[in-house]
Amino acid sequence: MLAVIRYTVPESQSQDFVKQGHAILDTFATQPGYQRGRLARSVDEPNLWALVTEWEGAGFYRRALSAARMVMYPLMILMLNEPSAYEDVYTRDGA
Known part of the structure; x- marks a missing residue:
């Protein structure tokens, strides 16, 4: 299953946000059932x-x-209020 939490982060807070994002992923990585994670930034926004x-x-x-x-x-104020959990319906790996 895929989980996507989106955030709106002012540029002035981006460095702190990245550090906190690392801490969240580090915490998740210790939990049962965790497979992988990433912190990503929109290339357009x-x-x-x-x-x-x-x-x-x-x-x-x-x-x-x-x-x-x-x-x-600390990041909850920056979260977009929307569903975050998605079940896999179809997956396909690349060549």
């Missing part, structure tokens, strides 16, 4: 960021959110 993670299932992701809430708390 530099204030738009995404924290993208992959999990074995939605239950693992939801439990990890509880475990990471303290490290995620």
Whole structure:
């Protein structure tokens, strides 16, 4: 399952945001069911960021959110209020 949390980050806060993003991914990486994650920035809108993670299932992701809430708390004001959990319907690896 794929989790996407998007943020709107003012340029003046981007360096701190990246550090906090690392801390979130480091926390997630210790949780059961975590597969991989990345912090990404929009190439078209530099204030738009995404924290993208992959999990074995939605239950693992939801439990990890509880475990990471303290490290995620400082960034909550920057989060876009939208659904973040997506189930895989079709995947295909590249050549």
